[in-house]
Each structure stands twice: as structure tokens, then as C-alpha cells.
Amino acid sequence: MEGRIQGAADALFRSRFAIVLTGAGMSTESGVPDFRGPSGIWTRDPEAEQKAYRSYDRFKKNPKEYWVERLTGPSLLGDLAGVSPNPGHLALAELEAAGILKWVITQNIDNLHQRAGSKRVIDYHGNAFKLRCASCSARYEPTDFDFQEMLKKGTLPPLCRKCGGVIKSDIVHFNESIPSDVSALSLEAAVASDVMLICGTSAVVYPFANLPRIAKRHRRESSLPFTVIEINAEPTPLTEQNISDYLIQGKTGEVLPRLAAELKKKSI
Numbered sequence: 001m002e003g004r005i006q007g008a009a010d011a012l013f014r015s016r017f018a019i020v021l022t023g024a025g026m027s028t029e030s031g032v033p034d035f036r037g038p039s040g041i042w043t044r045d046p047e048a049e050q051k052a053y054r055s056y057d058r059f060k061k062n063p064k065e066y067w068v069e070r071l072t073g074p075s076l077l078g079d080l081a082g083v084s085p086n087p088g089h090l091a092l093a094e095l096e097a098a099g100i101l102k103w104v105i106t107q108n109i110d111n112l113h114q115r116a117g118s119k120r121v122i123d124y125h126g127n128a129f130k131l132r133c134a135s136c137s138a139r140y141e142p143t144d145f146d147f148q149e150m151l152k153k154g155t156l157p158p159l160c161r162k163c164g165g166v167i168k169s170d171i172v173h174f175n176e177s178i179p180s181d182v183s184a185l186s187l188e189a190a191v192a193s194d195v196m197l198i199c200g201t202s203a204v205v206y207p208f209a210n211l212p213r214i215a216k217r218h219r220r221e222s223s224l225p226f227t228v229i230e231i232n233a234e235p236t237p238l239t240e241q242n243i244s245d246y247l248i249q250g251k252t253g254e255v256l257p258r259l260a261a262e263l264k265k266k267s268i
């Protein structure tokens with residue numbers, strides 16, 4: 001493993017446009033429950049999974065009810081504000097501050113990369129702490145609206161101040177498309193990258209899973225350098241399909257700080 005961390009540090013040190021894709025594995029180390037793991041939210045409560053599948057449909061059919069339910073029901077993820085970034089998140093923020101990492105593209109909705117100090121974060125599946133207009137994709141902070149007042153007066157759902165469209169959670173629900181600004185920016189970053197780290201995700205959820213695959217094909221066809229380094233607890237389809245050049249097997253909260261330490265040595 002030491003040799004592979006060294007190799008990854010070398011690749012990042014030489015890179016011109018390194019990006020990282022992250023997934024649930026990064027957040028479970030902070031105590032955020034995953035969905036389909038052995039003690040995942042949906043493994044324990046299949047009804048919650050059925051409910052999640054219906055969220056977007058409910059929003060489209062009756063946005064008022066969708067909002068009343070969100071404001072009065074239990075939160076699916078528990079208290080996300082109560083968890084903290086772990087050493088893996090901090091190491092990625094450090095790599096960005098050092099000018100090495102250009103983007104974090106995350107499947108996680110928990111805002112932990114931003115809280116760790118990463119500035120260039122693309123929330124591929126949305127952010128649990130933001131709201132988004134379903135028509136024009138304008139983003140809002142939850143504090144931009146007085147939800148308790150709206151609930152009391154029956155004036156839900158909140159409406160977009162730019163276009164009058166209906167506002168929903170920024171979280172991308174099942175059957176909902178990835179917002180076009182997010183998918184365009186992610187694709188642009190992926191095909192421009194010469195080094196891609198993939199941390200804590202098996203990248204099997206589409207269209208996110210397309211990012212390394214499309215980037216690999218594009219870079220190969222254009223004879224451009226491209227190295228994919230996976231940091232995951234177990235081998236994944238990316239490992240098996242040779243999408244990744246190699247796997248550093250371990251916890252992101254342990255491997256990433258070691259990688260950042262190696263890079264620090266190089267830049268001194």
C-alpha cells in the first residue's frame with residue numbers, strides 16, 4: 001500500500017488538472033448512515049425506501065403536501081448538522097488549498113466537503129442544506145423562507161423569486177434528472193482531468209458512474225494522459241473493468257491524510 005500511496009502522490013504532484021469523485025464511503029466514516037449497507041437506512045426500513053422513490057412524484061403532484069410532510073415529518077438522514085467532516089474530507093480540502101485538486105464532485109448530500117473547507121464542490125445529487133427551483137434551478141438557502149409561518153398560514157409551497165417556479169429540496173430525488181448545470185460542469189471537469197481520484201464509491205449509480213467511463217474514453221481517443229486512482233475499502237466494478245489504473249485498498253479517512261502528507265513532503 002505504501003508504494004501505491006507514493007505512486008498516487010507522484011501522479012497528483014505532476015498533474016495539471018486533478019479532480020476527485022466521492023461517494024457514501026467517505027461519509028460513513030463520519031457516522032452518516034448509508035442507504036444500502038448492512039445497517040443502512042433502507043436496509044433497516046424498506047418502507048422509507050419506498051417513500052423515497054415516491055418523493056419526486058409527490059412533489060410534482062402536490063408540492064404543498066410534499067412541503068408539509070418535509071416540515072412536519074422525521075428527517076431521513078437524522079441530524080446531518082450533528083456530524084463532522086473526518087480526516088479524509090480535511091485532506092481533500094488541504095489538497096485543494098495547495099492548488100492540486102481542482103474539483104470535488106460528490107454524490108453525498110451532507111455538505112461535509114464544504115464544511116471541511118473545500119470551495120470547489122459539485123454536489124452531483126444535490127445538497128441537503130439547499131433548496132432549488134424546479135423550473136430554473138436557482139438555488140436558495142433554507143433561511144431565505146419563513147417555513148413555519150408558511151406552514152401556519154397555508155402558503156406553501158415556496159416559490160422562486162426569479163421565475164415564480166415551485167421550489168423543492170436541492171436533493172435530486174429518484175426519477176428526477178440531474179440539474180443541467182451540474183451535469184454539464186461535472187462532465188466538463190471529468191474530460192479535462194488528467195488525474196481522477198475516486199474515493200468511497202463503487203460508481204454504480206448512473207449517470208454519476210458515467211463520469212470516469214466517459215473521461216477515460218475521451219482521454220484515450222484524444223491521446224491525452226489520464227490516471228484513475230481508486231481509494232476504496234473493497235474492489236469495485238471500476239477495479240474489475242479496469243476503469244481505475246489501481247486501487248489503494250483502505251479507508252478514505254486513513255489513506256487520504258497519508259497521501260496529503262506525502263504531497264506536502266514533495267512541495268517543500
Ligand SMILES: [Zn+2]
Binds near residue numbers: 137162
Ligand atoms: Zn426559478
